[in-house]
Amino acid sequence: MFNPSQDTNVSSSxxxxxxxxxxxxxxxxxVRGLVQSVPVIDLREVDHAAVVANVRRAAAxxxxxxxxxxxxxxxxxxxxxxxxxxxxxxxxxxxxxxKGRLYSRDPNKAVRYNTNFDSFESPVTNxxxxxxxxxxxxxxxxxxxxxxxGRVLWLRKTFExxxxxxxxxxxxxxxxxxxLLGRHRLQSGPDMxxxxxxxxxxxxxxxxxxxxxxDWGFLTVLLQDQIGGLQVLHNDTWVDVVxxxxxxxxxxxxxxxxxxxxxxxSCEHRVVAKRTGPRVSIASIPTQAGSTRNYGPVKELLSHxxxxxYKETLASVYRKHCASIGLGNKGVHDFQI
Numbered sequence: 001m002f003n004p005s006q007d008t009n010v011s012s013s014x015x016x017x018x019x020x021x022x023x024x025x026x027x028x029x030x031v032r033g034l035v036q037s038v039p040v041i042d043l044r045e046v047d048h049a050a051v052v053a054n055v056r057r058a059a060a061x062x063x064x065x066x067x068x069x070x071x072x073x074x075x076x077x078x079x080x081x082x083x084x085x086x087x088x089x090x091x092x093x094x095x096x097x098x099k100g101r102l103y104s105r106d107p108n109k110a111v112r113y114n115t116n117f118d119s120f121e122s123p124v125t126n127x128x129x130x131x132x133x134x135x136x137x138x139x140x141x142x143x144x145x146x147x148x149x150g151r152v153l154w155l156r157k158t159f160e161x162x163x164x165x166x167x168x169x170x171x172x173x174x175x176x177x178x179x180l181l182g183r184h185r186l187q188s189g190p191d192m193x194x195x196x197x198x199x200x201x202x203x204x205x206x207x208x209x210x211x212x213x214x215d216w217g218f219l220t221v222l223l224q225d226q227i228g229g230l231q232v233l234h235n236d237t238w239v240d241v242v243x244x245x246x247x248x249x250x251x252x253x254x255x256x257x258x259x260x261x262x263x264x265x266s267c268e269h270r271v272v273a274k275r276t277g278p279r280v281s282i283a284s285i286p287t288q289a290g291s292t293r294n295y296g297p298v299k300e301l302l303s304h305x306x307x308x309x310y311k312e313t314l315a316s317v318y319r320k321h322c323a324s325i326g327l328g329n330k331g332v333h334d335f336q337i
Contacts, residue, residue, distance in 0.1 A: 036239045038062065038232060040247070044069035055311045063252040063267030064232045066244055074246045081225050083281045088113075088131055089197035102131070107323075110134045126327075127273045139212040194283040198229065203271035209271030209279070214330050215253035217315070220283050224251040226269040227279035233268040241269075253330040255318065258310040263295035264331060291315050310335050 024031070039058035045051045058065035093099035104112040108147045113131045209229055224230055232251070241249055250256040257266040272280075296312030313335060322331040 005328045007234060008059075025064040030128055035228060036234055036237060038212050038239060038241050039065040040068055041065055042069040043071075056202070059252055059264045061231065062234055063257075063265040064241070064249065064269065066241070066247045068244060068247045070248060076225060077246050078280060080223065081280050084131070084195045084282055085278065089129060089278070089280065090196070113186070119273060124200075126210045126271075127198060127201050128210055128271070129197045129199075131197075133193040133195070134191060135193060163331055170226070194285060195230075196271075196281045196283070198227075198271065198273070198277055198279040200277040202275070204273040204275055209272040209273045211328045212268055212270045213327045214266040214268050215285070215335075216255065216319055216331060217253040217285055218256045218259075219253055220249075220285050222251060222281055222283045224249060224281040225279060227274065227277050229271045229274050229279055230281075231270050231272060236269070246325065254322075254330070257297055257332055258313075258335065259295055259303050260307050261306065263301065266330075268330065307337075309337060311337055 037060055040211065041058065042049060043051065046239070055065070057249050091097065091099065093103070099113055102111055102113040105114055106112065109132075111131075111133050113129070115129050116126050146199040164245065196210075201207050201209075212233070222230075224243055225243075226245065228240065228242045228243050232241055233237045233239075251269065252264050252266050254266045267304055292310040292314070293319075295315060297310055304306055310332070318331065320328075321334065325331055325334075
């Protein structure tokens with residue numbers, strides 16, 4: 001009879017079930033520990049060094065993490081979600097309505113509403129509507145097109161008040177040279193709010209909420225409701241970003257991957273369509289699209305053993321490139337040296 005132990009190549013590949021069970025038992029994490037889960041970082045952690053290490057690890061390995069303990073009141077979070085949904089997205093559309101007046105595919109409009117910003121470039125149509133609000137005060141007409149409704153103005157002021165803080169907590173201490181990012185104005189608050197709406201889908205198996213993509217900018221701070229559906233690609237596996245009440249999702253973008261010279265990664269993520277809903281999410285996005293600065297790998301991160309991996313480019317140039325190739329194609333690879 002053939003004895004596997006006589007052939008070292010064969011015996012080394014034989015699965016040892018008992019050893020695997022012993023290894024699992026030693027983790028003391030149960031079978032749940034075998035399932036990948038998105039990093040969650042609690043800013044209330046008293047060990048600041050541990051917070052910094054966790055953020056650095058998540059930014060390098062995942063390109064996405066959730067933030068809790070950020071001191072933004074839960075009632076404010078719930079109110080923001082409710083108003084975006086009931087005040088705008090649940091309202092009727094068409095000619096003569098607020099939605100009809102704001103409906104546009106002009107990316108330069110300070111406030112606009114549409115279905116799939118890249119409908120005519122992408123081969124896939126997402127099951128999604130979006131209200132875009134440019135919050136950069138240097139943009140002519142920014143915020144001025146919103147209706148003079150007290151609740152809308154309150155929502156706007158609320159986001160203006162805390163969005164800059166959310167961006168700072170996302171980037172603060174991410175690596176020892178993190179202060180260098182201040183030169184790129186990443187701590188100045190968002191340029192745009194994207195208020196996404198995903199209605200219940202009657203055939204979710206034949207649709208996608210938002211196609212697989214990476215964000216072209218630097219950083220997105222996302223508030224999602226409890227419906228779920230957001231997934232991130234990690235180690236070639238789609239992992240659910242399970243909603244945590246009051247938490248914010250921090251998503252690293254292509255431009256941050258470029259200026260960090262691959263110290264960070266911009267994650268690919270998607271939203272799956274669901275029969276339940278509607279799903280509402282609000283994204284704060286510092287795009288830097290109006291900047292005249294050339295962005296490239298931060299010089300202090302480079303050496304003769306760590307040369308620059310990307311060409312310098314204007315944020316507006318990179319944004320136009322990503323728009324030309326359509327959502328679902330990671331444009332950062334086209335700027336590699």
